[in-house]
Amino acid sequence: MKKWGDQRLEVIISVLLRTGVMLAAAVVLLGGICFLWQHGSEQPDYRVFHGTAQAYRTISGVIHAARPSNCPAVIQLGLLLLILTPIARVAFSLAGFALERDGTYVGLTFVVLAILIYSLAGPH
Amino acid sequence: MTNLEFTPLVFCISAVAGCLGALTGLGGGVVVTPALTLLLGVDIRYAIGASLVSVIATSSGAAAAFVREGYSNIRIGMFLEIATTLGALFGAFLATRTPTSILSVIFGLVLLHAAWQSSRGQKGNGDGRQSDPLARRLKLNGSYPGPDGPREYQVSHVKTGFSMMFGAGTLSGLLGIGSGALKVIAMDQAMHVPFKVSTTTSNFMIGVTAAASAGIYLSRGYIEPGIAMPVMLGVLAGSLVGARQLIGAKVRVLRWIFAGVVGVMAVEMIVTGVGGKL
Numbered sequence: 001m002k003k004w005g006d007q008r009l010e011v012i013i014s015v016l017l018r019t020g021v022m023l024a025a026a027v028v029l030l031g032g033i034c035f036l037w038q039h040g041s042e043q044p045d046y047r048v049f050h051g052t053a054q055a056y057r058t059i060s061g062v063i064h065a066a067r068p069s070n071c072p073a074v075i076q077l078g079l080l081l082l083i084l085t086p087i088a089r090v091a092f093s094l095a096g097f098a099l100e101r102d103g104t105y106v107g108l109t110f111v112v113l114a115i116l117i118y119s120l121a122g123p124h
Numbered sequence: 125m126t127n128l129e130f131t132p133l134v135f136c137i138s139a140v141a142g143c144l145g146a147l148t149g150l151g152g153g154v155v156v157t158p159a160l161t162l163l164l165g166v167d168i169r170y171a172i173g174a175s176l177v178s179v180i181a182t183s184s185g186a187a188a189a190f191v192r193e194g195y196s197n198i199r200i201g202m203f204l205e206i207a208t209t210l211g212a213l214f215g216a217f218l219a220t221r222t223p224t225s226i227l228s229v230i231f232g233l234v235l236l237h238a239a240w241q242s243s244r245g246q247k248g249n250g251d252g253r254q255s256d257p258l259a260r261r262l263k264l265n266g267s268y269p270g271p272d273g274p275r276e277y278q279v280s281h282v283k284t285g286f287s288m289m290f291g292a293g294t295l296s297g298l299l300g301i302g303s304g305a306l307k308v309i310a311m312d313q314a315m316h317v318p319f320k321v322s323t324t325t326s327n328f329m330i331g332v333t334a335a336a337s338a339g340i341y342l343s344r345g346y347i348e349p350g351i352a353m354p355v356m357l358g359v360l361a362g363s364l365v366g367a368r369q370l371i372g373a374k375v376r377v378l379r380w381i382f383a384g385v386v387g388v389m390a391v392e393m394i395v396t397g398v399g400g401k402l
Contacts, residue, residue: 051345
């Protein structure tokens, strides 16, 4: 019974993951085409590390910068969607374990989710 | 080189890496970074940022196929993800403080291990017969579909496996790789989880582990849209093609080619690192 519930939960989660990846890939592809259209003839220098522009380093920065005229920001938005996909997976697992009333795993999953949110939104 | 030349070139390299990675089961990320740094002279920090993003894409994209087969164990995965995500955070912080020459040498050593693993082929050790009281408390024991109905298995050495997973997470965050091979070793050889359960659960965990260091990489400016875009799309396209070709007799030959390529890259990464050219 328990395992059956787990299996069904996993199938739902895996579909969610695949959808997230495909959506992210579509946004990155659109941003990429537009990036080549606008910046195709520029010569990038990736030999020396300068770090990505400050606006593309935070969630709020990327969301503010992303618009059809700013193609690198659209790519970055797609990459952000991709990073959020496994985090959404953990959040759904948390809900699944809560529905199964499995206190131990609600706790364990919450720890994983907290670590992921700290990484993405924490002060560093 | 202009963007119009750079992007398709990186896409093709990444597609080949993704295809080989899916065919051999070692993941594409481990080949993309040395290819970008050695062939195109890209700074290793941009390369590991792009590679990490592609790792999330392939892990999450492939999960659907594996989960349907009913092998992966979500409880083992979630419990061990505490160790891998903590390790990944630690590794990502470490990466920002480690000189690139040392990163290059460590990467070379990991590649040497991958080459050795690939030439040897993967064998399962986990028999799933020993049990650990902790495994019972955490409900880690499970079952998977066998030829004659579900097969029960038990999990042992939970603490050892957990510590090894911290190490796997650290390497993942330090080098922007999935470190799937190490995750499989921790589950299969330390915890005696059946091999198929180990590989599918590992694949499931890779994306979450990578997401834990991706936040740090993003805030440090390692994720550069111009590089991450062709790498992510290329590795994803390559791995989708590779996953479909899995049924074939030439996998043995491919493993040897892969081992050879990775071995050469390993030596070059170590030489460049020691020479301080990166």
